[in-house]
Amino acid sequence: MKVLVGMSGGVDSTVAALLLKEQGYEVIGATMSQWGSSDFFNALNKKITNQDTKISTHSACLCPNKEEDINQTKKIAEKLGIEFHVIDCSKEYEEIVINYFKKEYMEGRTPNPCVCCNRYIKFGIFPELVRKTGIEFDKFATGHYAQIIKENNRYILKRGINPKKDQSYFLYGLTQEQLSKTIMPLGTYTKEQIREIAREHGLIVADKPDSQDFYNGDYNDILNEKPKKGNIVDINGNILGTHQGFWNYTIGQRKGIGVAASAPLYVIELRKDTNEVVVAFKEDSLNKGLIASEINFSAIENLTTPISCQVKIRSSQEPKPATIKPLQNGKIEVIFDDMQPPIATGQSAVFYDGETVLGGGIIESVF
16 A cells, blocks of 8 residues: 655654565655745745844744755655655745635634644645645544544544654544545554664654744744734723734733733724724633534534533643533534633634543634
């Protein structure tokens, strides 16, 4: 069986390719190049170049074309004895991920570009573009820490065994067709085990730092919005200070708000129409539930009655006990057992039954 491995130049995807080859697969490596030469990328590159503190090209997804990483990955592929290709996805990445990112921020929502990229680019357009070059393969594989199993004629996404590295939250949007064509060989390993395997095989990426962020510079580099003075207000409408654009804030933000108070303030709402940032003390910032739309189910075909499960509303937290209820409009209502810190619209709510991903959706509103 031929397997195409999406290789990013990091230790995870490198070891994924190694493990699959050792298991007897015919492995083909390919790197997805997101950075192009359009007006957007040229302008962003100019901003990065002119900054006093240079942005690392190794610690984020969106950064100038990583020629060094690509060359390094090519050498790794040669060492592994596998084919290697570089696929230009920059046009599609800009049209889908970048435009989505900008639109969401300017709507006062908090986007999740990794979720968007995984569903539409990494597990969609990228392997399609590989096929269009004439390269044939049976399965697509990545270095994600998650598991895919088949039960009752459904492909089910499960958490990786290492809670600190589990990446199922970013993968809930994968369709049944995508899951059926995907292999995730690292789901039963810890990060430490993967690095040790890389060391044992003399791979130069064994101790390479992880790529953590979508973009590690100022998001205004991407949004390209001019400063626009607005008010910071409390829940009663009292003006507490001013800001230079609501898009410079995110829901739940506590530091760097620019307002002094007797206790920490949290951003709870971004009003695009009035360019207002609404803040509140902790006791007034908590949410009991949310409404999610654009639902995608994995372990179940559909939800017809309320069920108890666990729900994750941000990638860095553990799932919290909640009840999810289907609404007539195809959306899902989530009511948590306990009050939650400020929930950001635009982020993803992912539903779990223990280690199994039931599904998830985009947070449309909170209450």
